Amino acid sequence: MQIMATHQAVENLLDAEVQAAAATGNSQSLANAKERQRLNGFAYFVLCWGQFEADIDDKCRNEIRKRRSHPHWPQRRGWDIYNPDEKRLSGLSFLDRVALLTDKSAGNGSAWADIFKLYQTRNLLAHGKLAVTEIDVQDVGRQMYQLQSEL
């Protein structure tokens, strides 16, 4: 949550800049201030996402280890093919790792669906295609922390 607190502190400063620019009536100054605010949000989203992704990776590896250690082969079957100690985790994609932790068929509002949307946001941002006014980091960051606690 330190990331969130730091973001809020910076956001407060940038809000003040936006208010000051709005008061001048200079539309270019206002546009510049809003763009700084937008980019700040994007940067903090990436920071939150990095931690979120790492946590999912750890949880996935731990789940594989747990399942692979089951004494009965019918319970181990399928999990045996993954090596949790391998750096690339047997080539499992991010969404495949999420699928080992959440129910893909649970539908809208499920952890799977929420993480999928966050992943879409991350990809659009990474490819320069996130044409939104801003990311509400305080909301989305908290969502990531909540999902982490539920997995």
Add this chain to the structure above:
Amino acid sequence: MSALDDLVSDKLDKALVQRRVDDWANRLADLLSDAVEWLPPGWSVSRREKISMHEELMQRHKVSSTLVPSLTLTDEAGREAGLTPRGLWIIGANGRVDFHAPNGDYVIVDRAENFEPPNWEIAPRDRRERRASFDRTTFRDALA
């Protein structure tokens, strides 16, 4: 995440963007109308302004800029409050309004999906976990 739905949709075109803008303007008008109706005794509308809206998706799809409403409120003691649209396409909400109140700053966000009836929530800007339905009670509490 309604903004995300637009971005990943293969149906997003100028007409749909315009519909979203018009819907946002209507939702804002209704929200501010409710706020005026809920004003506690002693509070009044001191200023109604129009703010230019020309978000990136509008520009990309060549939708003209438009004007959306904002409100400034004043009470008998001279304290001020303001409701200012922050934006429509925001990851995390189907539109957001910033609410500057005497006892602090709040955010008002719509949690509904695109074109659904709005589901407005209010939360202190620095304590977003304290979400509550935006209604007469929570509005008046913020003005207290």
